[in-house]
Amino acid sequence: MESVHDFIKKVKNGEIDIVEHTYKLIEECKEINKEYNYLNTISEELALNSASEIKIQVKQNKNIKNKKLLGVAVSAKDAICVRDVETTAGSKILQSYRPLFDAFVIQRVKEEGAIIIGKTSQDEFGFGGFSVNVGKGFKIPKNPFDSERSCGGSSGGAAGLTQKLSSHIALGESTGGSIVEPASFCGVYGLCPTYGRVSRYGLIDFSNSMDKIGSMGKTIEDAALLMNVISGYDKKDSTSLNIKNDDYEKYLKKSVKGMKIGIIKEAFGAGVDREAENNVCPGIEELEEEGAKAEEISLELPIKYGIATYYMIAASEASTNLAKFCGMRYGAVEKLEGSFNEYFTKVRSNNFGDEAKRRIMLGTFARMAGYRDAFYLKAMKVRTLMINEYKKAFKKFDALISPTASILPPKFEDIEKLTPLQHYMIDIMTVSPNVAGLPHLNVPVGFEKNLPIGMLLIADHLQEGKLIQLGSAIEKGK
Amino acid sequence: MEVDRKLLEHVAEVARIKLNDGEIKKFLPQLKEILEFFSKLKDINTDNVKPSFQPVELKNAMREDNEGQCLSQDDALSLTEHKKDAYFKGPKAV
Structure with a gap:
């Protein structure tokens, strides 16, 4: 596969006609969307205008030298605001909303010469793990390997499009696993950064102490490159971390010799599909062959109480x-x-979907006088204990490992049989790193029954580089 | 804790959502099951534990109180059909 750096080189030297290339990509998006519903909006006009501008810049050899994403197609999850492009977060209540501004991450990728091709489908406001909780009137995205199955969620459209479209990188968003879980179901890389690493300015909030924008790519290199562009301090987000930027690409292909990885004991065995586990173990062996040292670790609190806390x-x-x-x-x-x-009341009742209503009621109840201490405040305290447990583990380990999903991508007919609580339980592997604001990465490690399996790597705050280093070692070994 | 129809209707009203009969019948057992499961958090001893309202330590983020650019009136009003004489138009207040 052509690397994104080779692609950019060809755009810069005129070997690729970027307008023609973008036109073809848009046509490909339309074709894919007919069956898979990955895009709520295809921003054809914006994409072709950007491509024409780049073509002129290339001809004049102006402003192109240091552009990190020149001509690269980027999609944005529909919860991320793109100026003048319909942005709905997958909800009927925001249908026809065209933001008057760009989100910080959109501003950054545009500055680096990226071409925004559209807004990817998702569970309404991110409320789900299968992308079936789309808002009223929205279409459900389907798994790229089997259209009777889920592509995961809530950044389902982003993951599916990353797998299907010939050349593209995606901006996803995670609150409780919404980047890594769909990445696992669709067989792509998904990198969710430390809370505060990437500005949330222009992201339609779901849960503001947990929302994080991240990157998805066919290769670890693509995911690292996009993360390099979007991470960094932004004064418009008061929770943005004002710290030095890291260069994530320098961790690609760096030796993992001597790195210590902890295998989360509770994440293997009871309650986890054997098929989901099977391919994770060879991935661990791969890391050991490269010189990393693996050892088992018990993390009871995050696995046992993660769902309720989250x-x-x-x-x-x-x-x-x-x-x-x-x-x-x-x-x-x-x-x-x-x-x-x-x-x-009329506007909200007519336009929110079922899961949005359920969560609004759950949250309203948990914050009401008389219940606040037992539910809301209690969860915030358990979060402290959970962070402490992770921090203790990271004194010994560079990263922790589990399967990303406890099941293979399920069929839609089976999802329909789940109660909302059973639906929530599927997130068992991914919610806790999100509660603790820890960076995490999905690495595709194999196939079972022609469906992709992912390994979840979790690192300490601001240690995204270690995840890229380990992910890159597994990718190399494949 | 008793989660019943009355409590559910009260919570919905606070959240400005009107539930029809079908929705109440559907949501009531679902929310009961979820809240019962969430109650297991009480098994964890959190005496003397401080709550983490953010997952990473953040200090107050203050900015200089300087004039900045803001949306023009036309832009601000461009996203809704409910407007009149350069104002947003809402339902009757009194």
Whole structure:
């Protein structure tokens, strides 16, 4: 496969006609979308205009020398604001919303010469792990290897498009595993950074103490390159970390000799599909052959209490964040009649989907007087214990390993049989690193019954480089 | 803790959502099951543990109180049909 650096070189020296290339990619997107529904919006006009500008710049040899993504197609999860392009976060309540500004990450990729090709489909506001909880009137994306199965979620469209489209990198977003889990189901790399590493400015909030924008690519190199472009301090996000940038590409192909990896004991065995485990073990052996040392570690708290802690925090924050959607100023409207409260209630009841309503109610309940201490505050305290347990593990290990998903990508007919709680339980491997704000990476490690399997690597805060180093070693060994 | 129809309707009202009969019948057992599962957090001893409202340590992020650019009135009003005389138009307040 052609590396993105080789592609950029060809764009710069005119070997690739970028307008023609982009036109073909857009046509490919349309064709893929007919069957798989990965894009809520294809931003054809924006993409072709950007390509024409680049073509002129290349001809004049102006402003192109140091562009890290010149001509590279980038998609954005639909929760990320792109100026003048419909941005809905997969919800009917935001249908026809065209932001007046670019999110920080969009501004960054545009500055580096990327071409925004569209907005990828997702669970409404990110509320799900299978991309089946799309908003009213939205289409469900399908697994690229079997269209009767889920592509994972909530960044499902991003993962599926990364697998299917010939050349492209994706901006995903994770609150509880929404980058790595769909990446695992679709057989691509998904890198979720440390909380605060990438600005959330222009991201439609789900749970503001856990939301993180990250990268997805066919190769670890693609994911590292995009992370290099989007990470860094932004004064417009008060939770953005004001620290020195790292160069993630320098970790590619770096030796893993002497690195210590902890295999999470509780993540293998009971409750985990044997088939999901099978391919993770050879991945670990691969790292050992390259000189890393693996040892088992017990992490009881994150595996046993992760789901309850995560959903309590996520629902509480979501219920406050979604309070702003009320049919005023932007987004869906209804006929103006009745009192303020009647109007807001009508807009919200008619336009939110079932899972959004469930989470709003869960979160509202958890924050109500009389229940707040037992639910919301308790979860915040358990989060402290969980972070401490991880920190202790990272004194000994460079990274922790588990399967990314506890099951193979399920069939839609089987998902329909799940209760909401059973649906939540599927996130067991991925919620805890998200609760603790730890960077994590999905590495595709093999196939079972023609469906991809992923390995989850978790590192300490700001140690994304180690994940790339380890992921790159596994990729090399394949 | 008793999660019943009355409590569910109260929570929905606070959250400005009107649930129809079908939704109440569907959501009530689901929310009961979820909250019962979440209650297991009480088994963990959190005496003297401080809550983490953020996963990484963050200090107050303050900015200089300087004038900046903001949206023009036309732009701000461009995203809704409910507007009148350069104002957003809402439902009747009184």
